[in-house]
Amino acid sequence: MLVFESALRTFTENVFLAMGCSSDHARLATDVLVRAEMRGIDSHGVARLTGYVRLWEKGRINARPQIKVVHEAATTATVDGDAGLGLIVAPFAMQVAIEKAEKYGSGWVSVRNSNHFGIAGYHALMAVEKDMIGFAMTNASPLVSPTFSSERLLGTNPMCYAFPAGKYPPVIVDMATSAAANGKLEIAQRLGKQVPEGWIQDKEGKPVTDPHALKSGGALLPLGSDREHGSHKGFGLSATVDILSAVLSGANYGPWVPPFVAFLEPPDDPVGAGIGHFLGAMRVDGFRPVEEFKNHMDNWIERFKSSKPIDAAQRVVIPGEPEVGAEIDRKVNGIPLLDAVTKDLNDLADKFGITKL
């Protein structure tokens, strides 16, 4: 099914309103999810809605959170999300970071007691719109094993760095710190295909290519895939995300991070509250005049874009470029939704008595 942005916004907002969100929160949460759809990151879009609703039904998402700063210095803060939707909590925290950056040049906020925050790029782009460099990361429920271990101790823990440019769109590095994103596994499972070696291991830690291994105690591998190809670096990056997001804020870390799915219970010995995020903003003009920076960003982009390709059919892709392409395409042509997703969403509509898609 093809759906247009405005119709999807109306539908999504109605779901959040039915959960009891305030109208401001419903609009913001919708913006984060629909932005993911527009940017072509379907794994983080409206397909997640039913999951959020199930967690809310279990009392693990609070639709009326009192989000607040619980600790701060001039340019740092810890925010407690009161178990709210990460889609709401993360923009609140980024706003705090931006206000500190406006005053002092930079702002850094660690967040506890939150939930899944959608695409990291959304939050980082809030800073870019103010001519700042944006940082966003989050920990996530454990699916990834550290190098040399057969236990799942880390989430796919994404990190995002976003930089404003001049005539080109912003450069946005937005990446899971695992070799492959979980969404890619799910696609292979659905299609009954094998996955490349280096994505996953089975429950004994043996490299395998059957995507179902993940469901029988296996794990995703850190970026780098194996020790020889630098998986200890992927592990180190994932650890960095975990520490900045959770050890620093008082959220759960490592294997204690609560699962994103309602049918799995959170550990009964939590080391903190909810999941954690880390957001930051740095004013470009704290380092050099904005126009100078943007001109050099444009030059950087042009040089990399025009670099000699291995295969003439595939030139170098600037980080963030494919998402801009998707946005242009989907504005004109609409957003393609899988039948399974449309069905789930219309089941939600039935549940809440709202208009179907």
Place this chain on the structure above:
Amino acid sequence: MLVFESALRTFTENVFLAMGCSSDHARLATDVLVRAEMRGIDSHGVARLTGYVRLWEKGRINARPQIKVVHEAATTATVDGDAGLGLIVAPFAMQVAIEKAEKYGSGWVSVRNSNHFGIAGYHALMAVEKDMIGFAMTNASPLVSPTFSSERLLGTNPMCYAFPAGKYPPVIVDMATSAAANGKLEIAQRLGKQVPEGWIQDKEGKPVTDPHALKSGGALLPLGSDREHGSHKGFGLSATVDILSAVLSGANYGPWVPPFVAFLEPPDDPVGAGIGHFLGAMRVDGFRPVEEFKNHMDNWIERFKSSKPIDAAQRVVIPGEPEVGAEIDRKVNGIPLLDAVTKDLNDLADKFGITKL
């Protein structure tokens, strides 16, 4: 040859003094290099001394730099290294970051007009000693191709994140953003061994295992090795280092970064000054009380250290742990120097008329 720390310090200091460095600068530059040796990172230790001397002879390293802050806001600054040794310039910049963090919670410094800064971990640890989280990165002369390109456009661009812990040593993630460090290639070249697929490509961009391919126009690959295993993520991380270190400060970026070796000339169309670094410090107590943070860091470390190993003989390695082991060992047993390195150093001693090792 085995040499003890104090003897190596005296020798190294004499070399820097002979280059005309002030006694404070000679002591500091020595500390950075000898610390690398003690921590077992031989590729970034005294083996680099002859390279620094050759660059100084060519006028590309200034032994008497006037390092200064050229632009700043409350928590941000740009430092011009006046073509000094990165070993001196980076600690100066980190000191600026730390002082800002003491006042405002965080401090961030981008550096231009610098040179090779040794191990990133040295600079990040300066922050850790003050109960801060330390960040250090640097761009470097081009050896790495972006995904889909056969051109060398990026350095091995390391990033380092360092976190204080309680009863355990700090967690230090200090990693090149390429799949393999250049030092590992050099070892394989010396031993006449092949390297694993996924480390390098030849000048057409074809994956190869002959380590000499790098000398005939080939390139190192970004972390992830190929697109299917996430090399676009390694490229994105490397781009992040390049932008924060150089586009933000006014240093050279991408293919314009000057080579570390004196026999290669810098590009004649520079886009900035020297190479760039980026350093940062964030006070832990800007987020939560230091003792609370350290207790949870200890818990994090214990949980990961004790995680189920794939092979009982190899448990999970906490980032920074091997370096601590090396430091203990080398304090007692001395630092092993390769014969080739000892010979180079004693040639330097002859050149400058100082006492040999």
